[in-house]
Amino acid sequence: MSKKNDKMLMIPKIKLGIVIDHIPAGDGVKILEIISRYEEMKDVPITLGINYESKKMGRKDLIKLQIEFLAPEIIQHISIVVPGVTIKAIKNYEVYSKVKVQAPKVIKNLLLCKNPNCITNLEKESDTLFEAVDSASKQVKCAYCERIFDLSELEPIIR
Incomplete structure (x- = not known):
């Protein structure tokens, strides 16, 4: 005798905090890696749910x-x-409050250029700047050396 609202809550509700939802299954670990690089996040209690059922996505992380x-x-x-x-x-x-985040069109000082000859790697005080090639491709172009990279191959800058 199961009712629609009688489903067991797999991850407990939080009274005050942030929920990152609708993460494609398997990508929760990528987000956790980003979060863990920031010093101010070192002592924050974090719950990671992997591969949960989702009506919209089939499977998701949380x-x-x-x-x-x-x-x-x-x-x-x-x-x-x-x-x-x-x-x-x-x-x-x-x-x-709820917001769906999209990759920005311009990314300043958040990613390292992989080109060892790029001015941003030769002059350590240089800012980095990437521009989206197009909204669908997940590729960016370095504004200085003009090389195109997939977002997934670039290292984030954590200051």
Whole structure:
């Protein structure tokens, strides 16, 4: 005798925090790697759910962070590595803010250029700047050396 609302809650609700939802199955670990590189996230309790059923996606991952605020540079890094995820702010167990993140058209000082001869690698104080080749391809072009890279092959800059 199971009712629709009687499903067991696999990951407990949080009273105050951030939920990163609609992560393609298997990509939760990528986001966790980004989050763990930031010093301010070292002591934050994190719950990672992998390969959950989803009506929209078939399977998905989910991350819950017990922190009130997620820094904009962390959100930008997430949007670059796994665009399309939903970031929800939770207060008193309820969603009070929700945004679906997309990869930005211009990425400044968030990624390292892989070209060893690029000016950004030769002059350490240089800013990096990449521009999206197009919105669908997940490729970016370095504004300095003009090489094109897949987003997945570039290392994030963590300051």
